[in-house]
Amino acid sequence: MAETKLKQQAVDFGEYVAYVPTFTNLSLGNGSVTMRYSRVSKTVHVYGTVNIGTTTSITGSIGMSLPVTAKNTYLKCGTAQILDQGTALFQGNIYLGTTSRADLQAILASGTYTVATATSSTIPMTWANTDAFYFDFTYEAA
Numbered sequence: 282m283a284e285t286k287l288k289q290q291a292v293d294f295g296e297y298v299a300y301v302p303t304f305t306n307l308s309l310g311n312g313s314v315t316m317r318y319s320r321v322s323k324t325v326h327v328y329g330t331v332n333i334g335t336t337t338s339i340t341g342s343i344g345m346s347l348p349v350t351a352k353n354t355y356l357k358c359g360t361a362q363i364l365d366q367g368t369a370l371f372q373g374n375i376y377l378g379t380t381s382r383a384d385l386q387a388i389l390a391s392g393t394y395t396v397a398t399a400t401s402s403t404i405p406m407t408w409a410n411t412d413a414f415y416f417d418f419t420y421e422a423a
Contacts, residue, residue, distance in 0.1 A: 295319040305344030305382060310336030318348040323422045325349045327359075327383075333412040342399035343385040343414075344378055350423040351380045359418020361385055363400075366411040373400075375418040385414060 297317040309331075316329030327348065354377050361373035363385075371387055374397050378384040386397040387405035398404060406412075 295321040300348045302345040302348075304346075305384075306339060306341035307331075307343050307345075308338045308340075310334050310338065312337035316345075320349055320422065323352070324419060325351075325422050326417075326419045328417040330413060330415050333408050333410060335410045337408070337410075339400070339402045339408050341401055344382045345385075347377075347381055347383055347420075351377050352421045352423045353377060354379055356420070357397075358383070358420040359416060361414055361416040363387060363405055364413045364415070365406040366409070366413070369406070371405040373397075373405075373414070373416075375416050377420060380423060383418060383420075385416065 297319045299315075299317050301314060302316060312334035313332045314329065316327065318325060318327040325348065356377050357374050358377055359375035361375055363371040363373050365371065373388055374386045376384045376386055376397075385400050387400050388395050389398050389405065402408060
């Protein structure tokens, strides 16, 4: 009987490329952003870091444009960490706010249960120079 050999095939998950998003309610000023994404078929993966500078301002719920239009909205698609430099590391989520924007939400524990809430100039803390947020999310392209 002939032996059947399975041929292993390499899977190409796509090359990550840099992109600079348009932010909602965040003016980067002298802060910095590093974001990369990869698309394989309809799957889009994004990760990045936003560092707050001395002239960065946050005026409301932080959103960032997507590199590829999403199929769905209002879905949790990833996680985030929000660094209050030298003080705390808060947990957060990334949600698809629209088919063209992802929103950063903080996880608060002020009551009996944790709750995701919109970020602002004072949530989850008062943002200052050297604070940052890191994120990683995946979604389906339209």
